[in-house]
Amino acid sequence: MIVVFVFILGLFIGSFLNVVILRLHRQESFVKGASKCLFCGHRLYPKDLVPFFSYFYLKGRCRYCRQKFSSQYPLMELATAIIFSLIFLNIAPNGDIALLGLKEIAQIFDWWALAGFLLIIFVYDLKYYLILDNVIWPALVLAIVVNLFLGFIWLDLLLAMLIGGGFFLAQFVISKGRWIGGGDIRLGLLMGAILGYPHILTALFIAYVLGSLLSLWLLLVSKKGWKDKVPFGTFLSLATWLTMLYGQELVNWYWSLFL
Numbered sequence: 001m002i003v004v005f006v007f008i009l010g011l012f013i014g015s016f017l018n019v020v021i022l023r024l025h026r027q028e029s030f031v032k033g034a035s036k037c038l039f040c041g042h043r044l045y046p047k048d049l050v051p052f053f054s055y056f057y058l059k060g061r062c063r064y065c066r067q068k069f070s071s072q073y074p075l076m077e078l079a080t081a082i083i084f085s086l087i088f089l090n091i092a093p094n095g096d097i098a099l100l101g102l103k104e105i106a107q108i109f110d111w112w113a114l115a116g117f118l119l120i121i122f123v124y125d126l127k128y129y130l131i132l133d134n135v136i137w138p139a140l141v142l143a144i145v146v147n148l149f150l151g152f153i154w155l156d157l158l159l160a161m162l163i164g165g166g167f168f169l170a171q172f173v174i175s176k177g178r179w180i181g182g183g184d185i186r187l188g189l190l191m192g193a194i195l196g197y198p199h200i201l202t203a204l205f206i207a208y209v210l211g212s213l214l215s216l217w218l219l220l221v222s223k224k225g226w227k228d229k230v231p232f233g234t235f236l237s238l239a240t241w242l243t244m245l246y247g248q249e250l251v252n253w254y255w256s257l258f259l
């Protein structure tokens with residue numbers, strides 16, 4: 001039952017993340033100011049802002065000027081709600097919060113917050129081909145502090161950050177900055193701080209499998225050539241989230257294919 005509340009919370013957080021992405025892009029404060037329609041500037045009221053449902057109720061259009069909203073908004077809200085529920089059920093499988101200790105509760109909030117940062121990186125890099133430093137640094141500090149509290153060994157975290165950052169730094173140096181940007185290096189550091197060693201390796205592997213599959217598909221339908229920009233941050237954030245939740249299961253499954 002409580003997972004229903006978690007799902008609804010996720011819808012609202014997803015709605016907030018949409019606002020954060022929009023206002024980061026327009027370099028506005030995302031805590032101050034009322035929500036306005038992007039097209040006509042009409043103030044939006046709570047009845048226009050019910051996450052997920054108002055999009056369908058209004059048939060994806062502004063109530064005032066009838067311009068179409070991006071389908072990113074309901075998709076983001078739904079994705080956040082599903083991810084929040086999966087995280088909650090991963091840590092509290094029977095949905096009973098009375099059985100949770102302080103560390104489990106800290107982990108739920110930590111993973112929710114990190115999933116929020118990763119969702120912003122995912123969408124922002126896909127839309128604008130940019131990984132923002134003011135998203136990376138707070139996430140990095142949060143990941144390190146909470147992981148140390150949860151009992152990670154600091155040397156494992158440091159090693160993982162060196163591997164994650166170093167992996168992209170090496171490619172940056174070899175390609176003279178043509179394949180990847182500085183944002184990918186800093187995202188590599190963050191991946192290490194979130195996952196620790198050895199799961200940083202799992203995440204890098206998953207990211208490259210996802211990236212290769214998508215590139216292959218894009219080549220086959222000939223929408224994009226190799227020279228086109230690839231939003232690495234999108235693959236990396238998805239791979240980080242998958243590893244965060246299912247890293248051990250994915251490793252076990254992978255080895256079972258060969259044994």
Ligand SMILES: [Zn+2]
Pocket residue numbers: 037038039040041042062063064065066067
């Ligand atoms: Zn409007």
